Amino acid sequence: MATDSSPHPAALDRPSPLTLPVVLIGVVLVAMSISGTAVALPSMGRDLDTSGSALNWVVAGYNLAFAAMTLVVGSTADRIGRRRVFIGAAVVFAAGFLATAVSPAIVITDVARIVSGAGGAGIMAAGGAILASSYDGAARNRAFALMGTMAGIGIAIGPTLSGLLITATGWRGSFAIFTVIALLVALGATRAQESRANGAGPVDWAGSVLFIAALSLLMFTLLEAPALGWTHPAILVAGVAGLVALVIFGVVQRRSVAPVLAPSLVANRGFLGWSLATLTTSIGFLGVLVFLPTYLQAAAGLSPASAGVAMLLLTAPVLVMPMVAVTLVNRGTSARLLIMISLALVVAGNLWLTGLNADDAVAVVAAPLVLIGVGMGASFGITDGQAMALVPVNAVGMAAGFLNTLRGAAEALVIAAFSASLIGLLTARLGDAGSAGAVSAGRLSTGPGAAAELAAFTWSWQVTQVGVALLCLVLSVIVGALILRGARTRNAT
Numbered sequence: 284m285a286t287d288s289s290p291h292p293a294a295l296d297r298p299s300p301l302t303l304p305v306v307l308i309g310v311v312l313v314a315m316s317i318s319g320t321a322v323a324l325p326s327m328g329r330d331l332d333t334s335g336s337a338l339n340w341v342v343a344g345y346n347l348a349f350a351a352m353t354l355v356v357g358s359t360a361d362r363i364g365r366r367r368v369f370i371g372a373a374v375v376f377a378a379g380f381l382a383t384a385v386s387p388a389i390v391i392t393d394v395a396r397i398v399s400g401a402g403g404a405g406i407m408a409a410g411g412a413i414l415a416s417s418y419d420g421a422a423r424n425r426a427f428a429l430m431g432t433m434a435g436i437g438i439a440i441g442p443t444l445s446g447l448l449i450t451a452t453g454w455r456g457s458f459a460i461f462t463v464i465a466l467l468v469a470l471g472a473t474r475a476q477e478s479r480a481n482g483a484g485p486v487d488w489a490g491s492v493l494f495i496a497a498l499s500l501l502m503f504t505l506l507e508a509p510a511l512g513w514t515h516p517a518i519l520v521a522g523v524a525g526l527v528a529l530v531i532f533g534v535v536q537r538r539s540v541a542p543v544l545a546p547s548l549v550a551n552r553g554f555l556g557w558s559l560a561t562l563t564t565s566i567g568f569l570g571v572l573v574f575l576p577t578y579l580q581a582a583a584g585l586s587p588a589s590a591g592v593a594m595l596l597l598t599a600p601v602l603v604m605p606m607v608a609v610t611l612v613n614r615g616t617s618a619r620l621l622i623m624i625s626l627a628l629v630v631a632g633n634l635w636l637t638g639l640n641a642d643d644a645v646a647v648v649a650a651p652l653v654l655i656g657v658g659m660g661a662s663f664g665i666t667d668g669q670a671m672a673l674v675p676v677n678a679v680g681m682a683a684g685f686l687n688t689l690r691g692a693a694e695a696l697v698i699a700a701f702s703a704s705l706i707g708l709l710t711a712r713l714g715d716a717g718s719a720g721a722v723s724a725g726r727l728s729t730g731p732g733a734a735a736e737l738a739a740f741t742w743s744w745q746v747t748q749v750g751v752a753l754l755c756l757v758l759s760v761i762v763g764a765l766i767l768r769g770a771r772t773r774n775a776t
Contacts (some may be wrong), residue, residue, distance in 0.1 A: 284776060289484070295732055298417040298418065298475070298476055299474045299475055299476065301471050301472075301474040302413065302414075302417055302474070302475045302476070303414070303426055303429065304471070305468055305471035305472050305474075306369075306410040306414060306472075306475075307415055307429055307430060307433045308433075308464070308467075308468055308471075309369070309373060309406040309407075309410050309465075309468045309472075310406070310410060310430055310433045310434050310437065311433040311434070311436055311437040311542070311757060312376075312406070312437070312461065312464055312465060312468065313349075313376070313403040313406050313407055313437065314433070314434045314435075314436070314437025314438050314441065315437040315438075315440065315441035315444065315445065315461075316345070316380075316399065316432065317345070317346070317349070317381070317403075317405060317437070317438065317441065317694065318440070318445065319445030319446075320341065320342055320345065320396075320445070321414075323341075323445060323454040323457065323458075324338055324339075324341060324342070326449060326453070326454040326626040326734065327341060327389075327392070327454055329456075330454070331386075331388065331389045331392065333389040333422075337390075337393065338389065340393045340396070341389075341392060341393060341396050341579055342396075344393050344394075344396045344397045344400065345396045345397065345399055345400035346400065346402070346502075346691060346694055346698075347397070347400065347499060347502050347503075348396075348397040348398070348399075348400025348401045348403075348404065349376070349400040349401070349403050349404045349407075349687075349691040350362070350404075350498060350502065350688055350691030350692040350694070351404075351494070351495045351499050351502075351688075351758040352400070352401045352404035352405070352495065352499045353404040353407060353408045353684045353685075353687040353688040353691055354408075354543060354544060354681070354685055354688040355491045355495060355543055355684070356368060356372065356401075356404050356405040356408045356409065356684060357408035357409070357412060357681050357682070357683050357685065357687070357688075358487070358491075358542075358543045358544070358684060359410050359412075359679040359697060359760070360405075360408060360409040360479075360684075361390075361412065361479060361677060361678060361679070361681055362479065362541070363479065364415045364477050364478070364479045365416060365477070365478050365479065365679075366409075366413065366472060366473075366475045366476065366477045366478070366720060367411050367477065368405055368408075368409040368700020369405065369406060369409035369410055369413060369470045369472050369475070370472045370473060371405065372400070372401075372402045372403075372404070372406045372409060373402065373405075373406055373465050373466070373468045373469035373472065374465075374466070374469050375398060375399075375401060375402035375405065375562040376402025376403055376405075376406060376465045376470070377461075377462045377463075377465035377466045378398030378400055378402070378462075379395045379396065379397075379398035379401075379402055380395075380399055380458045380459070380461045380462040381458075381459070381463065382394075382395035382398065383395040383396060383399065383458045383636045384455045384456075384458035384459045384462065385455070397732065398756065399654060400487075404464075404662065404684075404687065404691070407467075407683070407687045408683045408684040408687050409683075410430070410678075410683075411427075411430065411653045411667065411683030411686070411687065412478075412679045412682075412683045412684075413475055413478070413669070414426045414427060414430060415671045415674075415676070415679035415683065416478040416676060416679055416684075417475070417476060417478075419681065421501075421613045423668055423671070423672070424609045424612060424613055424665075424668040425606075425609055425613070426661075426668075426669035427609075427664075427665075427671065428605045428606050428608065428609035428664040428665070428668065429605070429668040430667065431605040431660075431662075431663030431666075431667065432601075432602065432603075432605040432606060432663065432664070434663060435598070435601030435602055435605065435659075435660060435663055436601075436602055438572070438598065438601065439595075439598035439601060439602060441598070443591065448517075448691050449459060452481065465558075466604055485736060487535075487536075487539045487541055487542050487543045489535050489539070490532060490535050490536055490539055490542055490543040490544070491530035491543050493528050493529075493531055493535060494529045494532050494543060494544070496524075496525075496527050497526075497528035497529040497774040498525075498534055498688075498692065499520070500521045500524050500525030500528060501521075501522065501525035501526070501529070502522045502692070502696065503521050503525075504518055504522040504525060505696055505699040505700060505703070507521075508699075508703060510547020527621030542755060543681070543764040544612060544681065544685065545681060548674070548678060548681060548682060548685065549672070551673060552766075552768050553670075553673045553765065553766060554670050554673045554674060554682065555672070555765055556761075556762050556763075556764075556765030556766035556768075557622070557666050557669050557670035557762075557766065558666075558670055558685060558686055558689055559689075559758060559761060559762045559765065560622050560625075560662060560666050560687060560766075561625055561662060561666045561667070561670075561690060561710075562689045562690070562693050562758065562764045563629065563755050563758040563759055563762060564626065564629050564658060564662040564663075564666075565689075565690055565693040565694065565697065566693055566697050566751065566754060566755055566758070567629035567630065567633050567655055567658070567659070567751060567752075567755045568629070568655055568656075568659040569693065569694055569697045569701075570596075570632075570697050570698070570701035570747070571597060571633070571636065571652070572594070572597060572598070572702075573701070574700055574701055574702070575597075575648070575652075575707070576593075576594055577592055577723075577725040578639070578644070578725070578740065578744060579644055579645070579648075580725055580732060581722075581725030581727050582641040582644065582725070582727070582737055582738070582740055582741065583641050583644035583645065584647070585644075592650070593645050593648070593652075596648070596649055596652035596653050596656065597652040597653075597655060597656045598656060599656065600656030600657045600659070600660045600735075601656055601659055601663065602660070603660065604656075604657055604659075604660025604663070604664060605660055605661070605663040605664030605751075606662045606664060607660075607661070607664070607667075608621055608625075608660070608661040608662075608663075608664035608665050609664045609665060609668065612664075612665055612668075618669050619680060619766050619767065620664050621665060622661075622662060622665060622666065622669075622673060622762070622766070623759070623763055624658075624661070624663045624760075625657075625658040625659075625661040626658065626662075626755070626758075626759040626762060626763075627658070627759070628654045628655065628657055628658030628661075629654070629655050629658035629662075629755055629759075630752055630755045630756045631651075631654055632650075632652065632654035632655035632658065633651070633655065633748055633751045633752040633755060634649035634748070634752040634754060635654065635746075635750075636648060636651045636748045637745045637748045637749055637752070638745075639744050639745060640741055641737055641741060651654045666686075667683075667686060670682065670688070670711060671683065672687060678774065701747060701751075702723065704747040704750065705723045705743050705744070705747055706719050706720055706723050706741070707719075708743035708746055708747065709739055709740065709743045712739040712742060712743065713735070713736065713739050718736070722736050722739065722740050723740075726757050727740070736752045
């Protein structure tokens with residue numbers, strides 16, 4: 284792929300007034316579908332007469348397709364046109380939701396969710412590329428901050444709004460509504476300007492297939508291992524095959540004329556540092572977002588509504604902090620300083636959550652949740668803009684795809700790893716895998732063993748949080764080193 288010598292285009296035509304609103308609506312739609320679908324699972328399970336792994340893949344299949352396809356779709360957008368891919372992705376997204384809404388069986392539902400995940404990947408990757416190629420300077424920073432804000436809004440309101448839609452229209456009606464909105468997004472995107480890389484080479488089919496296969500196999504391993512066991516033949520084969528495919532993918536990319544993931548992009552220390560920053564905050568945020576409500580209800584006795592209100596301590600800062608952070612950067616505050624503060628807040632919040640207990644759970648989690656939410660929200664506002672500013676304009680689709688691949692993979696992997704940690708620790712403490720699974724899902728017994736189960740549940744949470752905090756700390760140190768070294772390299776040149 285030919286690349287521009289500058290990370291910014293020499294001159295940008297004025298974008299259509301619809302460009303930013305259409306991309307932002309697409310982003311919030313994808314984010315809501317990520318966080319809100321789980322609310323529909325009980326209704327879907329009853330209607331389709333299914334449960335267990337087949338039902339869980341309604342969420343997991345979407346996340347898997349989203350993570351696996353984002354990088355590939357982003358690189359494709361650079362080659363054939365970012366607007367074209369965005370419109371096509373919105374149509375695919377809508378088709379998947381429509382198929383889900385009318386699905387008569389869980390197998391069809393799972394396949395339809397995979398289709399929707401692929402469409403969501405295109406919306407996020409091509410949408411980011413459209414913003415990067417349409418805006419520059421402070422306008423680009425604001426556009427990406429708004430993109431982060433809308434992603435935060437979608438994550439925050441997804442469960443609540445989905446619950447209201449399901450109550451009003453049923454789960455099939457809620458999926459139908461998403462279909463209509465996605466089609467309107469595709470229609471609005473026809474007014475955006477088209478852009479593509481200059482001198483783009485042929486599609487890297489080998490790299491695309493290898494990347495999708497590697498990520499799919501590795502994510503299958505982590506998602507199914509808690510249920511099948513880490514020594515199950517299928518888990519061992521999938522894990523080894525995924526690692527082998529990943530190694531071969533790296534070799535192919537070095538030899539490809541037009542790689543799906545250019546080695547020069549990964550070698551860009553500044554870009555890699557900002558990319559790992561978004562990975563770090565996602566790790567520190569998602570486990571708490573998904574699993575803490577269960578603890579608050581099962582261990583602390585909160586109602587679902589009260590638990591949802593308590594979680595606003597985590598999600599509300601994500602709604603306001605992206606614009607606060609980008610405003611500070613546009614006024615001269617160092618973006619590197621802000622991201623390191625954000626990472627420190629995420630680490631501190633997760634470490635503070637190790638004090639979680641059932642007696643005064645809300646009081647204990649209040650400050651940590653605010654710290655994590657502020658750190659996550661601030662990173663939403665600056666990571667994408669700073670990362671994309673370091674990338675040649677011809678590679679913005681690839682770069683946006685890489686960033687969102689990290690986010691999508693982090694979401695699925697963190698959820699799987701957090702669940703596996705809780706169940707594994709509970710099994711070690713209780714001595715029974717069945718009881719461990721029930722307790723991790725919030726079904727504590729009311730008999731003589733209730734106190735022991737509660738103590739084990741709290742202990743497993745505390746130990747898991749230590750692991751999350753330490754992982755975020757290590758990644759934060761790596762991010763700091765990469766960002767500072769990347770800045771020195773640019774200053775030297």
